[in-house]
Amino acid sequence: MNFRGSLPLMVLYVLSKGSNHGYRIAQHIESESDGFFNVKAGTLYPTLHSLEKQGVIDSYKDVENGREVRYYRLTSDGKKQLDTSLTEWDGHVSAVNRVLRSLK
Amino acid sequence: MSTTLPPDLRHWLEHTTGDLPDDLREAVCDEIITHYWFALDDALRAGKTSEQAHLAAMIALGDPSASRRMMQMTYRATHRYLRAAMVALVTPLIYGLVWVGDSALDGWWLFTSDLVIMVTLVVMLIHLKVMMSNLFSFEDITREARWTTIAYVCSALFTAFWLILLNRYGTFGMNRATVRVLWIITLSGQVAIGGTSIWLGLRTLRLRKRLSAAVALASGHILVGSLFIIGAGINLFFRNFTLYRQLEIATEGIFMLVFAFWAVVFMQALRQSKFSFS
Numbered sequence: 001m002n003f004r005g006s007l008p009l010m011v012l013y014v015l016s017k018g019s020n021h022g023y024r025i026a027q028h029i030e031s032e033s034d035g036f037f038n039v040k041a042g043t044l045y046p047t048l049h050s051l052e053k054q055g056v057i058d059s060y061k062d063v064e065n066g067r068e069v070r071y072y073r074l075t076s077d078g079k080k081q082l083d084t085s086l087t088e089w090d091g092h093v094s095a096v097n098r099v100l101r102s103l104k
Numbered sequence: 105m106s107t108t109l110p111p112d113l114r115h116w117l118e119h120t121t122g123d124l125p126d127d128l129r130e131a132v133c134d135e136i137i138t139h140y141w142f143a144l145d146d147a148l149r150a151g152k153t154s155e156q157a158h159l160a161a162m163i164a165l166g167d168p169s170a171s172r173r174m175m176q177m178t179y180r181a182t183h184r185y186l187r188a189a190m191v192a193l194v195t196p197l198i199y200g201l202v203w204v205g206d207s208a209l210d211g212w213w214l215f216t217s218d219l220v221i222m223v224t225l226v227v228m229l230i231h232l233k234v235m236m237s238n239l240f241s242f243e244d245i246t247r248e249a250r251w252t253t254i255a256y257v258c259s260a261l262f263t264a265f266w267l268i269l270l271n272r273y274g275t276f277g278m279n280r281a282t283v284r285v286l287w288i289i290t291l292s293g294q295v296a297i298g299g300t301s302i303w304l305g306l307r308t309l310r311l312r313k314r315l316s317a318a319v320a321l322a323s324g325h326i327l328v329g330s331l332f333i334i335g336a337g338i339n340l341f342f343r344n345f346t347l348y349r350q351l352e353i354a355t356e357g358i359f360m361l362v363f364a365f366w367a368v369v370f371m372q373a374l375r376q377s378k379f380s381f382s
Contacts, residue, residue: 022135023142026164041139041164042120042171045132046178065145069138 007039007047009089012074012082015057019073021064022048048072056081110158113140116165120172124179132175140165185374191227192367195220196360215267218260221359225253228366248307252300259293266290287339294336301329321369324362331355 014020014028025048026039051057056078059070074082109117117136121129143164147157165171198220228249266286305325312318331351338348 021138023139026139027146040166040171041136042166042168043174045135045139046174049132050178067138067141068134070135 006089007043008051009082009085010037011044011047011051012056012078012085015072015074016079016082019060019071021069021071025072051078109137112162113137113165116162116168116171119168120175124175128179132179136165182374185370188228189367189370189374191224192363192370195224195363199356199360215260215263217356218256218263222253222256222260224363224366225249225256228370248300248304252297252304255293255296255300259297262289262293291336291339294332294339298329298332298336301325301332303329305329321362321365324358324365327358328355328362331358 010029011025014025020028022041022044026041026044029037029039048057048059052059052072056075057072058075059072061068062071063069117133121132121136124132140161143161144157147160148154152160195217198217269286302325305322305327308318308325309322310318312322331354335348335351335355338344338351
């Protein structure tokens with residue numbers, strides 16, 4: 001299933017729970033979706049870098065298990081965007097559901 | 105890139121990031137290599153053999169071709185914008201050369217300029233579609249730009265057809281009815297280009313909240329479109345060649361500005377799409 005459109009929103013949501021690095025972000029999305037979304041590195045990092053360029057997340061380097069890792073965190077603009085995107089997403093999903101139920 | 109990487113990981117990285125600029129490539133590869141090591145550790149902890157763990161970690165990276173496409177779309181946008189800006193400057197450059205060289209406005213020039221405008225419009229349209237996803241939303245003008253391009257294509261093809269007829273038979277070889285039909289088709293072409301350009305301009309105006317250059321671009325297209333239609337009117341009612349020629353020069357001048365503005369828009373996009381890692 002193509003979920004690239006919703007990936008930035010999921011990434012922002014995961015980062016709203018605390019800063020994290022790419023691998024853990026992917027793990028979090030996969031486990032919270034019960035394995036439905038399997039985010040690959042080749043899709044995740046371009047998305048993270050795009051979000052960073054937009055200024056909704058920023059990054060810093062830290063060390064985990066002896067490896068230097070780039071951590072990402074939500075900026076204040078990112079928090080605002082997440083709120084707006086969540087509202088839009090809820091509206092979108094409920095509207096689609098209403099249409100689908102009306103067709104039953 | 106570390107030399108101790110497994111060969112298939114090295115190959116994956118080369119395939120997906122091979123044509124990125126060196127600094128960007130290094131930053132992206134570092135993160136993906138770390139991703140691979142984390143995935144490998146998790147798989148080994150889950151009791152997999154080293155071969156199975158390596159395979160699981162490679163799967164976690166994703167399909168190399170899809171990843172390459174995603175990276176091209178994200179990191180190579182600057183090249184596309186630069187190319188689009190350069191293409192947008194071709195039209196003003198060609199008009200500028202003709203003005204400097206004081207070339208006579210013959211039929212083949214009309215044909216060439218129509219083709220150049222058409223090609224630049226098509227190239228810009230393709231790039232606008234790419235830009236749509238991360239900078240501006242140009243979906244509103246795709247249809248109008250397509251019809252404007254079609255109007256130019258038809259006009260250019262008809263000009264070529266007429267020129268071939270003229271070269272072969274001369275105006276004396278044609279009867280009045282044929283000349284009249286050809287003339288009416290030419291006027292229709294002018295009206296079509298004018299109408300679609302105005303349409304494109306009006307729709308571009310709606311983007312002014314998102315795109316700072318929208319008003320300038322819209323005004324240019326509306327002016328160009330209006331001049332085409334006025335030109336058709338002069339042709340139809342007054343048959344005043346001097347006035348028509350002056351109008352044509354004004355149209356070319358505005359075209360130069362419009363395409364220069366397109367170049368500015370792409371340069372603006374290029375500036376905003378540059379990646380840097382700290």
